[in-house]
Amino acid sequence: MEIEEVYSRQKIDEAEGRQINELMARSQGIIPDPDEWLDEELKRNVMVTSVDAVLDWARRTSLWPVVCFPACCAFEFITTEASRFDLSRFGMEIVRASPRQGDLMITAGTLTWKMAPQVKRIYEQMAEPKWVIAMGACAISGGIFRSSYSVVPGYNHIIPVDVYVPGCPPRPEALIHGIQMLHKKIGKKSLIEETK
Amino acid sequence: MTTALSGSKIARQIARKFPGAVIESGADSLLLKAGSLLAVAGYLNTAPGLDFDYLNYVTATDYYDYFEVVYQLTSLKHNHGLVLKVRCYDRENPALPSVVAIWQGADFQEREIFDLLGIGFEGHPNLRRIVLWEGFEGHPLRKDFL
Numbered sequence: 105m106e107i108e109e110v111y112s113r114q115k116i117d118e119a120e121g122r123q124i125n126e127l128m129a130r131s132q133g134i135i136p137d138p139d140e141w142l143d144e145e146l147k148r149n150v151m152v153t154s155v156d157a158v159l160d161w162a163r164r165t166s167l168w169p170v171v172c173f174p175a176c177c178a179f180e181f182i183t184t185e186a187s188r189f190d191l192s193r194f195g196m197e198i199v200r201a202s203p204r205q206g207d208l209m210i211t212a213g214t215l216t217w218k219m220a221p222q223v224k225r226i227y228e229q230m231a232e233p234k235w236v237i238a239m240g241a242c243a244i245s246g247g248i249f250r251s252s253y254s255v256v257p258g259y260n261h262i263i264p265v266d267v268y269v270p271g272c273p274p275r276p277e278a279l280i281h282g283i284q285m286l287h288k289k290i291g292k293k294s295l296i297e298e299t300k
Numbered sequence: 301m302t303t304a305l306s307g308s309k310i311a312r313q314i315a316r317k318f319p320g321a322v323i324e325s326g327a328d329s330l331l332l333k334a335g336s337l338l339a340v341a342g343y344l345n346t347a348p349g350l351d352f353d354y355l356n357y358v359t360a361t362d363y364y365d366y367f368e369v370v371y372q373l374t375s376l377k378h379n380h381g382l383v384l385k386v387r388c389y390d391r392e393n394p395a396l397p398s399v400v401a402i403w404q405g406a407d408f409q410e411r412e413i414f415d416l417l418g419i420g421f422e423g424h425p426n427l428r429r430i431v432l433w434e435g436f437e438g439h440p441l442r443k444d445f446l
Binding site: 217218253254 | 431432433436440445
């Protein structure tokens, strides 16, 4: 036995049709752009800045990390990336698997001498300008594995490091602090110095 | 759960077939003469009622006076296990027969033992370093490695 409908299909269809017709009748004109005043404001303004400031601003606000996570610090990096700490606030949520598309290497993990040539190669494949953050005790100095026969005692034996983030592993806040320090460092870079 | 077979019980069975092959046998393991390892391993692999068709792992330890190589075997058919041990007294040129021909899973693990302890496995199809790089001095898991 069929249950009696409160609103019949016919009535629902009719209501929908009325709604569409009303919206159509109301929407014949174009809604004015609420930001129209902005154009006028901008027209009357001149911004004065240096090439360095613009360039450094562009560079530091869109860093693209490259995949280089040989060990457990990677998990803290993943947490930093994820919604709770939200690395996209700094314009760098995309981690590239290709070093050609990245300009920041976050070295999250212990590096063995067997792996070292590959890391050096990844670094060399990155396009200039490029930066390196040594994340965690192992990346800084080899950590507890420092005296081992197989561990590189710090990434700075292999590649130049810009910022050191201590911890085992560093908390996401620490990594973010390191990234902000790198931002400041990039902000001080001069194009003239670079081209010399 | 896999039943651990008594070493001494199997020792009697092996001793009948290969006299002098078993040096020592305990509740959970068998110590074999290095020379008869291959013959005994082949027998354990195929003998009806034993059928050790699966090698869980090969590993080795440095006891200063000798190296001890340990083989953990399991029979998937009968769900029982056994531990074999072999000692190697030569420190300069330690060598043992390879069991890769019997259990293929020994391949990488024998290479690892060769790499870290320097024990050569005769008859291994591809005995090269696996964890460390070619040209590394010494064998780090030896007690005298510094």
